[in-house]
Amino acid sequence: MTIRHILPAIALLLIATIPFTAPALQILLTLALAKAIAVMGVTLLLRAGQVSFGHALFFGIAAYAAAFVAASSLDDLVVLLIAGTLGAAVSGLIVGLFVVRYRGIFFGMLNLAFSMIFWSVLEKFYHYTGGADGLRLPRPSVLGLSLERAPFELLLFYVTLGLTVALGWFVLRFLGSPVGQLFQTVKTNETRLEYLGISARTTLLKGYVLSAALCGTGGILVAVAQGIVTPSYAYWIRSGEMVFIAVLGGAGSIPGAVVGAVAYEVVRAYAAAFAADIWQLVLGVFLLAVILFAPGGLAGIYEGLANRLSRRDAPSANRKPAAKEVHS
Amino acid sequence: MSTHLLEARDLEIRFGGVVAADGVNLTIDEGKNLAIIGPNGAGKTTFLNICTGWLKPSRGQVFFLGEDVTRLPPRKIVQRGVARAFQIPQLFSEHTAMENLLIAVSAREGRQSPFLQMEAQPERDEMRELLDLVGCADVADARVDALSEGRRKLVDIAVALALKPRLLLMDEPTSGVASSEKFEIMDILVKALARADVTSVFVEHDMGIVKNYADEVAVWNAGEVQMRGTPDEILAHPDVIRDVIGEEAA
Numbered sequence: 001m002t003i004r005h006i007l008p009a010i011a012l013l014l015i016a017t018i019p020f021t022a023p024a025l026q027i028l029l030t031l032a033l034a035k036a037i038a039v040m041g042v043t044l045l046l047r048a049g050q051v052s053f054g055h056a057l058f059f060g061i062a063a064y065a066a067a068f069v070a071a072s073s074l075d076d077l078v079v080l081l082i083a084g085t086l087g088a089a090v091s092g093l094i095v096g097l098f099v100v101r102y103r104g105i106f107f108g109m110l111n112l113a114f115s116m117i118f119w120s121v122l123e124k125f126y127h128y129t130g131g132a133d134g135l136r137l138p139r140p141s142v143l144g145l146s147l148e149r150a151p152f153e154l155l156l157f158y159v160t161l162g163l164t165v166a167l168g169w170f171v172l173r174f175l176g177s178p179v180g181q182l183f184q185t186v187k188t189n190e191t192r193l194e195y196l197g198i199s200a201r202t203t204l205l206k207g208y209v210l211s212a213a214l215c216g217t218g219g220i221l222v223a224v225a226q227g228i229v230t231p232s233y234a235y236w237i238r239s240g241e242m243v244f245i246a247v248l249g250g251a252g253s254i255p256g257a258v259v260g261a262v263a264y265e266v267v268r269a270y271a272a273a274f275a276a277d278i279w280q281l282v283l284g285v286f287l288l289a290v291i292l293f294a295p296g297g298l299a300g301i302y303e304g305l306a307n308r309l310s311r312r313d314a315p316s317a318n319r320k321p322a323a324k325e326v327h328s
Numbered sequence: 329m330s331t332h333l334l335e336a337r338d339l340e341i342r343f344g345g346v347v348a349a350d351g352v353n354l355t356i357d358e359g360k361n362l363a364i365i366g367p368n369g370a371g372k373t374t375f376l377n378i379c380t381g382w383l384k385p386s387r388g389q390v391f392f393l394g395e396d397v398t399r400l401p402p403r404k405i406v407q408r409g410v411a412r413a414f415q416i417p418q419l420f421s422e423h424t425a426m427e428n429l430l431i432a433v434s435a436r437e438g439r440q441s442p443f444l445q446m447e448a449q450p451e452r453d454e455m456r457e458l459l460d461l462v463g464c465a466d467v468a469d470a471r472v473d474a475l476s477e478g479r480r481k482l483v484d485i486a487v488a489l490a491l492k493p494r495l496l497l498m499d500e501p502t503s504g505v506a507s508s509e510k511f512e513i514m515d516i517l518v519k520a521l522a523r524a525d526v527t528s529v530f531v532e533h534d535m536g537i538v539k540n541y542a543d544e545v546a547v548w549n550a551g552e553v554q555m556r557g558t559p560d561e562i563l564a565h566p567d568v569i570r571d572v573i574g575e576e577a578a
Binding site for chain 1: 421422430
């Protein structure tokens with residue numbers, strides 16, 4: 001256990017105490033962590049060198065799936081999570097079959113197109129979707145227990161935190177596994193991949209379905225926390241926000257996705273309160289600075305600091321790939 | 329009649345006005361290392377591209393172990409036991425040499441579990457031996473984009489060998505390797521191929537290598553197999569001296 005691991009562990013513990021030390025931040029962090037899970041999906045694709053400008057599609061699909069299920073008698077948080085994530089994964093498989101044939105800008109734009117089609121459907125089929133007003137998502141029970149608002153929100157906070165850690169761990173395992181390593185070679189050499197007897201499309205599709213499922217899980221948690229789903233869940237600005245956070249946190253870094261999402265939400269909340277007119281400008285300048293001076297994002301900055309601090313006790317070169325650039 | 333390892337029948341392909349394969353017929357038999365020589369633009373690499381499914385010929389067929397593989401994509405042909413090393417090494421540039429081999433072996437074994445970590449695969453030692461074989465054990469943990477071109481070519485060959493192919497196609501395996509090391513590497517490589525029971529076909533411009541390591545030589549010219557024979561016969565042939573060796577010496 002080096003300093004590299006101790007600091008994130010302390011940060012996680014601090015976050016876990018938030019409901020008692022800073023209850024005002026609890027809902028903000030629930031939303032931030034839920035978004036972090038969704039951003040992990042976008043980050044995952046960055047590892048294969050692909051940028052999706054339409055992943056809010058899966059965020060929205062899962063949220064609406066949860067809202068539809070909640071309208072039935074099965075309105076339990078666990079059921080919503082499973083149904084929504086499955087819905088996102090299945091739609092990820094269907095959309096993926098089309099988009100994995102493309103790379104770079106075509107991949108990004110085709111994803112955007114799919115998400116905007118879904119957004120229009122949500123807007124226009126208002127008998128089913130509630131149109132621009134969206135659907136209410138009443139507070140679900142949890143394993144059969146109906147909770148009051150305060151304990152439910154507390155529970156939701158810990159469920160989100162737990163899922164963030166568990167899914168983050170899972171994605172890291174996936175990336176380190178043979179199938180995940182093959183997935184990442186789509187970025188560097190598809191010719192060799194083919195000559196290893198592997199289909200780049202199938203490999204990319206596996207990662208794509210996982211990324212869609214992650215976005216879906218994030219979408220359900222946000223929907224449950226807000227108690228409403230609207231077409232804005234699937235709007236392109238939401239997709240752009242995910243890419244923004246992924247790059248801010250460190251394109252390709254899973255812990256970076258979490259740090260980026262928390263930083264983004266906190267900056268946005270406070271900037272909106274203290275500089276209502278220019279908060280987008282603040283974030284924009286912040287991102288510009290990150291891209292220019294710290295292309296590894298927040299995770300890259302941390303990595304650099306940790307390397308400097310642990311140089312004495314860990315001379316075995318931590319061969320982390322250099323800052324990954326976003327290919328679009 | 330025994331089945332040939334690989335058989336090309338009457339292959340034809342054109343790129344615009346250039347005929348890169350104009351009725352190519354060639355059989356490759358198990359255990360015989362075949363060198364392909366010929367002037368630039370004769371269609372040597374095109375032949376490898378057709379055999380591995382990268383290019384589809386406008387006419388003709390390719391058989392691997394008696395099975396028609398002409399219309400199959402490269403990955404399906406690779407899965408049947410044909411591996412390829414490239415003239416310009418095709419490696420995963422953000423990974424180390426060892427990781428490149430471990431990725432190859434995970435492709436070979438078809439591993440799917442997200443919980444098994446790549447480094448924990450049981451073939452680690454086998455891959456280390458393979459790196460050692462091509463003389464790259466010392467750079468196992470270096471990223472391949474930091475290696476010299478010669479080293480990258482050797483790692484590229486090791487990646488192909490990691491698939492345990494029946495047939496290995498190599499496009500100028502020793503170009504880019506320092507000439508003082510060429511023979512040493514070919515010595516090791518040819519022995520390793522024999523031991524692993526891999527038949528090889530290699531495109532080569534160095535006649536010294538051809539003479540020493542090929543069992544047979546096929547001469548390409550203008551999209552055709554001009555002649556075929558033992559290295560001694562071919563390299564002494566006046567046409568070959570004029571068209572191929574002359575050009576190489578120039």
